[in-house]
Amino acid sequence: MVEAHDEKKPARSRTWIVLSVLIAVIALAVAAAFIVPPLLAPSGQPTPSGSPSATPTVPPRDIVGTDAPRPSATPSPAPSASDSPFAELTPVAPDATVVTADRIDISLSRIEAVQGEAALAGETSGPAIRVTVRLVNEGSDPLDLEYVTVNAYSGKDRTPAGTLTQPGGAPFEGSLAPGDSAEGVYLFTVPESDRKDVTVTVDYLLGAQVAVFRGDLR
DSSP: OHHHHHHHHHHHHHHHHHHHHHHHHHHHHHHHHHHHHHHTSOTTSOOOTTSOOOOOOOOOEEEEOTTSOOOSSOOOOOOBSOOSTTOBBOOBOTTOEEEOTTOEEEEEEEEEEEEEBOOSTTOOOEEEEEEEEEEEEOSSSOEEGGGOEEEEEETTTTEEOEEEOBTTOBOOOSEEOTTOEEEEEEEEEOOGGGTTSEEEEEEOSTTSOBEEEEEOOO
């Protein structure tokens, strides 16, 4: 009888070990039920009222818009400062229209003050102007808009302005058939303190003289 009693001890110990492990597993499962759900909560849930909100955007302000007064008569082609290829035409006011020798009407249909947003490498956020360039093809041949280049400068020395794509940039693309018009939107980083003398150039055709708009854009 003594030997039989001794053989049951290991079996009894194993039973207690199994029960202890099961109890531990159940305890861990209960704890996980309270801890894991908060960690997996969707990130899109409303944040507490005390959390910081997104930086407010600055609404655009028109400098020169579609309602601005424009010349009552169609202006003649702007006089050229030089007859050499790639030369610039004599500057005109920002609200004027340039009629080129190729019968392309060029105007700045809208100029707005906006808060520029850096979206691409090399761009810098900050105060900017958003320029809408309007082209009207009064000639007899289509105009390839892929080659249109718009630049901006500030001051008498024409310091180049940085370029941006947001908010709302939409460069020219495609082709402009005779009799049609198109608009392209370009953004430039020009601080408000430098907008007293701003130059905008529009190179609309390879080898043609460049249209130049210059004036106060404050």
